[in-house]
Amino acid sequence: MPFNLPILLTWLRVALIPVFVGLYYLPADMPPILIKNLIGTVIFAVAALTDWFDGYLARKWNQVSSFGAFLDPVADKLMVAAALILLVEIDRAPAWLAVIIIGREITISALREWMAQLGKIKSVAVATIGKFKTAAQMVAILFLLWDEPLIPGLSTRLIGTIALYVAGVLTIVSMFYYLRVAAQQFREN
Incomplete structure:
Protein backbone atom coordinates (compact mmCIF):
# COMPACT_ATOMS: atom_id res chain seq x y z
CA MET A 1 0.00 0.00 0.00
CA ARG A 92 -33.65 17.70 7.29
CA ALA A 93 -33.90 15.19 4.44
CA PRO A 94 -36.48 12.57 3.44
CA ALA A 95 -35.40 8.99 4.08
CA TRP A 96 -36.70 7.72 0.72
CA LEU A 97 -34.50 10.18 -1.16
CA ALA A 98 -31.44 9.26 0.91
CA VAL A 99 -32.12 5.58 0.16
CA ILE A 100 -32.29 6.28 -3.59
CA ILE A 101 -29.00 8.21 -3.55
CA ILE A 102 -27.15 5.71 -1.35
CA GLY A 103 -28.64 2.77 -3.29
CA ARG A 104 -27.42 4.23 -6.57
CA GLU A 105 -23.93 4.68 -5.14
CA ILE A 106 -23.79 1.04 -4.08
CA THR A 107 -25.22 -0.15 -7.41
CA ILE A 108 -22.76 1.85 -9.53
CA SER A 109 -19.83 0.86 -7.32
CA ALA A 110 -20.76 -2.80 -7.78
CA LEU A 111 -21.19 -2.26 -11.52
CA ARG A 112 -17.74 -0.65 -11.76
CA GLU A 113 -16.21 -3.53 -9.81
CA TRP A 114 -17.84 -6.02 -12.14
CA MET A 115 -16.75 -4.11 -15.23
CA ALA A 116 -13.20 -3.92 -13.85
CA GLN A 117 -13.16 -7.71 -13.54
CA LEU A 118 -14.16 -7.90 -17.20
CA GLY A 119 -11.45 -5.42 -18.16
CA LYS A 120 -14.04 -2.82 -19.19
CA ILE A 121 -13.72 -0.28 -16.33
CA LYS A 122 -13.14 2.63 -18.73
CA SER A 123 -16.59 2.08 -20.21
CA VAL A 124 -18.20 3.15 -16.91
CA ALA A 125 -15.81 5.97 -16.10
CA VAL A 126 -17.31 9.06 -14.45
CA ALA A 127 -19.52 10.88 -16.95
CA THR A 128 -20.58 14.53 -16.99
CA ILE A 129 -24.03 13.63 -15.62
CA GLY A 130 -22.32 11.97 -12.65
CA LYS A 131 -20.32 15.13 -12.00
CA PHE A 132 -23.49 17.24 -12.05
CA LYS A 133 -25.13 14.75 -9.66
CA THR A 134 -22.17 15.02 -7.30
CA ALA A 135 -22.18 18.83 -7.45
CA ALA A 136 -25.93 19.00 -6.68
CA GLN A 137 -25.46 16.49 -3.86
CA MET A 138 -22.62 18.47 -2.27
CA VAL A 139 -24.51 21.77 -2.51
CA ALA A 140 -27.60 20.13 -1.02
CA ILE A 141 -25.73 18.58 1.89
CA LEU A 142 -23.84 21.78 2.69
CA PHE A 143 -27.00 23.90 2.72
CA LEU A 144 -28.96 21.32 4.72
CA LEU A 145 -26.17 21.03 7.27
CA TRP A 146 -25.88 24.80 7.68
CA ASP A 147 -29.67 25.22 8.04
CA GLU A 148 -29.39 28.94 8.89
CA PRO A 149 -30.42 31.82 6.63
CA LEU A 150 -27.55 33.30 4.64
CA ILE A 151 -29.47 36.55 4.37
CA PRO A 152 -32.88 37.33 5.89
CA GLY A 153 -35.61 35.56 3.97
CA LEU A 154 -33.28 33.16 2.12
CA SER A 155 -33.86 29.69 3.55
CA THR A 156 -30.86 27.42 3.22
CA ARG A 157 -33.09 24.46 4.06
CA LEU A 158 -35.29 25.26 1.04
CA ILE A 159 -32.24 25.68 -1.22
CA GLY A 160 -30.72 22.48 0.15
CA THR A 161 -33.97 20.56 -0.28
CA ILE A 162 -34.37 21.71 -3.89
CA ALA A 163 -30.73 20.79 -4.59
CA LEU A 164 -31.27 17.38 -2.97
CA TYR A 165 -34.28 16.71 -5.22
CA VAL A 166 -32.22 17.79 -8.24
CA ALA A 167 -29.48 15.41 -7.04
CA GLY A 168 -32.13 12.69 -6.68
CA VAL A 169 -33.31 13.14 -10.28
CA LEU A 170 -29.70 13.22 -11.55
CA THR A 171 -28.99 10.14 -9.43
CA ILE A 172 -31.67 8.15 -11.22
CA VAL A 173 -30.77 9.49 -14.67
CA SER A 174 -27.06 8.82 -14.16
CA MET A 175 -27.73 5.32 -12.84
CA PHE A 176 -29.68 4.44 -15.98
CA TYR A 177 -26.94 6.02 -18.09
CA TYR A 178 -24.26 3.81 -16.50
CA LEU A 179 -26.46 0.71 -16.68
CA ARG A 180 -27.15 1.38 -20.38
CA VAL A 181 -23.41 1.79 -21.09
CA ALA A 182 -22.69 -1.47 -19.25
CA ALA A 183 -25.47 -3.27 -21.12
CA GLN A 184 -23.94 -2.18 -24.43
CA GLN A 185 -20.60 -3.65 -23.34
CA PHE A 186 -22.27 -6.97 -22.53
CA ARG A 187 -24.04 -7.06 -25.91
CA GLU A 188 -20.77 -6.39 -27.71
CA ASN A 189 -19.19 -9.37 -25.98
Missing part, protein backbone atom coordinates in the same frame (compact mmCIF):
# COMPACT_ATOMS: atom_id res chain seq x y z
CA PRO A 2 1.59 3.29 -1.09
CA PHE A 3 1.61 6.18 1.34
CA ASN A 4 1.73 9.74 0.10
CA LEU A 5 -0.04 13.07 0.69
CA PRO A 6 -2.99 12.35 -1.64
CA ILE A 7 -3.68 9.05 0.15
CA LEU A 8 -3.22 10.77 3.53
CA LEU A 9 -5.89 13.31 2.51
CA THR A 10 -8.21 10.48 1.52
CA TRP A 11 -7.65 8.77 4.90
CA LEU A 12 -8.34 12.14 6.56
CA ARG A 13 -11.76 12.13 4.88
CA VAL A 14 -12.48 8.69 6.30
CA ALA A 15 -11.28 9.76 9.77
CA LEU A 16 -13.54 12.82 9.71
CA ILE A 17 -16.70 10.69 9.37
CA PRO A 18 -17.02 9.65 13.05
CA VAL A 19 -16.11 13.18 14.16
CA PHE A 20 -18.75 14.61 11.84
CA VAL A 21 -21.49 12.19 12.91
CA GLY A 22 -20.50 12.23 16.59
CA LEU A 23 -20.87 16.00 16.69
CA TYR A 24 -24.63 15.72 16.21
CA TYR A 25 -24.93 13.08 18.94
CA LEU A 26 -23.49 15.32 21.63
CA PRO A 27 -26.05 16.49 24.21
CA ALA A 28 -28.62 18.89 22.73
CA ASP A 29 -27.12 22.07 24.14
CA MET A 30 -23.43 21.05 24.00
CA PRO A 31 -22.62 22.91 21.79
CA PRO A 32 -25.74 24.80 20.68
CA ILE A 33 -27.23 23.68 17.35
CA LEU A 34 -25.90 26.76 15.55
CA ILE A 35 -22.34 25.76 16.50
CA LYS A 36 -23.01 22.10 15.58
CA ASN A 37 -24.30 23.24 12.20
CA LEU A 38 -21.27 25.45 11.65
CA ILE A 39 -18.75 22.76 12.63
CA GLY A 40 -20.62 20.05 10.69
CA THR A 41 -20.75 22.23 7.58
CA VAL A 42 -17.04 23.05 7.85
CA ILE A 43 -16.10 19.38 8.32
CA PHE A 44 -18.16 18.36 5.29
CA ALA A 45 -16.74 21.24 3.22
CA VAL A 46 -13.18 20.24 4.18
CA ALA A 47 -13.95 16.65 3.19
CA ALA A 48 -15.35 17.80 -0.16
CA LEU A 49 -12.29 19.97 -0.80
CA THR A 50 -9.86 17.18 0.08
CA ASP A 51 -11.73 14.98 -2.41
CA TRP A 52 -10.84 17.38 -5.20
CA PHE A 53 -7.39 18.20 -3.82
CA ASP A 54 -6.14 14.63 -3.33
CA GLY A 55 -6.94 13.75 -6.94
CA TYR A 56 -5.33 16.94 -8.20
CA LEU A 57 -2.13 16.29 -6.20
CA ALA A 58 -1.98 12.63 -7.20
CA ARG A 59 -2.11 13.58 -10.89
CA LYS A 60 0.21 16.59 -10.56
CA TRP A 61 2.87 14.70 -8.58
CA ASN A 62 2.39 11.48 -10.55
CA GLN A 63 1.36 9.63 -7.38
CA VAL A 64 -1.69 7.95 -8.86
CA SER A 65 -1.98 4.41 -7.50
CA SER A 66 -4.48 1.59 -7.74
CA PHE A 67 -4.94 1.75 -3.97
CA GLY A 68 -5.68 5.49 -4.13
CA ALA A 69 -8.07 4.89 -7.03
CA PHE A 70 -9.86 2.32 -4.86
CA LEU A 71 -9.87 4.29 -1.59
CA ASP A 72 -10.91 7.68 -2.97
CA PRO A 73 -14.43 6.76 -4.16
CA VAL A 74 -14.97 4.61 -1.06
CA ALA A 75 -14.14 7.59 1.18
CA ASP A 76 -16.45 9.83 -0.87
CA LYS A 77 -19.35 7.43 -0.71
CA LEU A 78 -18.90 6.83 3.02
CA MET A 79 -18.88 10.57 3.74
CA VAL A 80 -21.94 11.27 1.58
CA ALA A 81 -23.84 8.28 3.01
CA ALA A 82 -23.01 9.36 6.57
CA ALA A 83 -24.15 12.92 5.82
CA LEU A 84 -27.41 11.78 4.21
CA ILE A 85 -28.23 9.38 7.05
CA LEU A 86 -27.44 12.13 9.55
CA LEU A 87 -29.68 14.59 7.68
CA VAL A 88 -32.52 12.04 7.80
CA GLU A 89 -31.90 11.50 11.52
CA ILE A 90 -32.07 15.23 12.29
CA ASP A 91 -35.15 15.60 10.06
